[in-house]
């Protein structure tokens with residue numbers, strides 16, 4: 001979740017306006033559709049706070065995405081600001097370049113943020129809202145949010161082996177946000193990197209000069225820090241992916 005005082009976001013000299021305010025909790029990742037035996041609930045602690053969802057098998061590690069093939073992303077055009085598809089593609093190319101993992105734009109979708117349905121391949125869903133209240137968040141205005149994102153995972157046990165993975169990620173962005181499209185600072189690029197970072201399973205960082213800091217400010221970089229890249233590589237599994245087992249999640 002990124003917070004900011006929206007009414008100030010367009011000001012060039014927004015020095016005081018973007019102090020962190022009312023940080024809402026991240027989207028609650030929801031477990032869903034574990035078809036086989038023993039669906040379990042993920043521990044909410046574990047790992048070292050760098051990830052949203054820990055592995056159920058080894059809670060010291062993050063739940064991971066299968067990334068041996070490109071991770072797809074889709075955009076719901078409802079409430080989308082004009083020209084935003086290119087902005088999203090630009091941000092996703094940056095993420096691909098920094099992580100070494102390809103992301104493929106798979107087109108538009110009717111998938112909405114609260115939906116727990118997902119495609120047959122690991123997918124990030126991006127959606128927009130012009131509403132002040134949506135998906136349990138308050139967007140815009142003083143202290144309002146400008147985005148929310150998170151991963152969803154599923155797992156099952158079969159023959160003594162637990163299969164688990166992130167099944168999809170989701171992002172909801174306020175179309176009222178008026179930041180610059182590209183670059184760092186109070187920008188759509190930084191907002192997209194932040195919320196897609198959550199969708200990829202990154203939690204917040206205390207470092208104001210990192211993308212995953214909970215407030216978007218002039219100090220927000222337009223790219224992930226080396227520590228964030230390392231964390232992203234931990235959540236992106238790039239070898240030994242079992243897509244057949246994944247398809248049963």
Ligand SMILES: [Zn+2]
Pocket residue numbers: 001002194198204213214
């Ligand atoms: Zn956040």
